Amino acid sequence: MNLIFLGPPGAGKGTQAKMVTGRYGIPQISTGDILRQALKDKTPMGVKAKEFMDAGKLVPDDVVIGIINDRLREGDCKAGFILDGFPRTVAQAEALSGLLGKMGRQIDAVIDLAVEERFLVERLTGRRTCKNCGMGYHITFSPASKTGVCDKCGGELFQRDDDNEATVIKRFKVYKEQSELLGAHYSAGGRYRKIDGAAPMEQVFKRIVEIIDA
Ligand code: AP5
Ligand code: ZN
Numbered sequence: 001m002n003l004i005f006l007g008p009p010g011a012g013k014g015t016q017a018k019m020v021t022g023r024y025g026i027p028q029i030s031t032g033d034i035l036r037q038a039l040k041d042k043t044p045m046g047v048k049a050k051e052f053m054d055a056g057k058l059v060p061d062d063v064v065i066g067i068i069n070d071r072l073r074e075g076d077c078k079a080g081f082i083l084d085g086f087p088r089t090v091a092q093a094e095a096l097s098g099l100l101g102k103m104g105r106q107i108d109a110v111i112d113l114a115v116e117e118r119f120l121v122e123r124l125t126g127r128r129t130c131k132n133c134g135m136g137y138h139i140t141f142s143p144a145s146k147t148g149v150c151d152k153c154g155g156e157l158f159q160r161d162d163d164n165e166a167t168v169i170k171r172f173k174v175y176k177e178q179s180e181l182l183g184a185h186y187s188a189g190g191r192y193r194k195i196d197g198a199a200p201m202e203q204v205f206k207r208i209v210e211i212i213d214a
Pocket of ligand 1: 008015016031052053058059087126136
């Protein structure tokens with residue numbers, strides 16, 4: 001099962017991708033996570049990407065297309081994958097389709113999580129993530145049992161640099177200008193499903209499972 005998750009920043013792409021990985025065992029491929037890891041490792045790509053990420057802008061297409069090209073060829077993607085945060089532009093979508101064509105593969109479902117802007121600032125400014133295992137939390141909607149500590153591994157929770165209100169508003173603007181139209185791009189293909197991402201997490205997941213198992 002090869003999946004794409006679309007949706008604005010904070011729509012729940014990462015949260016749902018982790019749940020799908022837990023149930024179906026296919027890897028979550030988040031270009032945002034890969035870029036943040038590159039920055040942590042202080043690679044030139046990571047350092048350069050930080051400028052764009054901190055400004056709420058998209059990292060250049062060639063950089064993220066290169067990341068996906070390498071990642072999709074890794075062994076764990078053989079049984080399927082979830083693309084979380086890629087593609088974000090039509091050029092990225094076209095590059096992906098070329099790449100998959102060469103590999104003799106195709107996308108089985110494009111799931112677009114629709115959430116209105118008014119919910120996103122609260123979701124993102126309240127997000128916390130485990131430094132150690134990457135588990136996601138929200139201070140109100142899915143709090144850790146002990147503030148600042150991961151339930152799963154005891155790791156320390158942190159807040160992303162781009163999850164402040166000003167940058168979230170910029171990220172949403174960039175989404176509206178450059179990424180929202182991917183819905184129209186994919187809806188022509190018959191594998192596109194738009195679902196309500198504002199519902200509680202478990203309900204959103206149930207809908208995704210229905211789509212995958214259909
Ligand atoms: P990226 O890391 O991809 O960020 P994003 O798209 O802005 O998405 P988020 O990770 O912020 O949100 P999400 O939808 O995963 O939400 P989550 O599940 O965590 O990208 C960051 C930056 O990297 C970009 O700005 C860009 O610079 C660069 N980049 C990455 N990919 C790129 C590309 N392809 N091209 C160019 N540049 C790229 O949920 C958010 C919070 O809400 C959590 O706290 C969660 O607990 C909570 N929550 C989730 N679901 C629910 C629910 N149903 N109800 C209540 N709360 C919920
Ligand atoms: Zn953890």
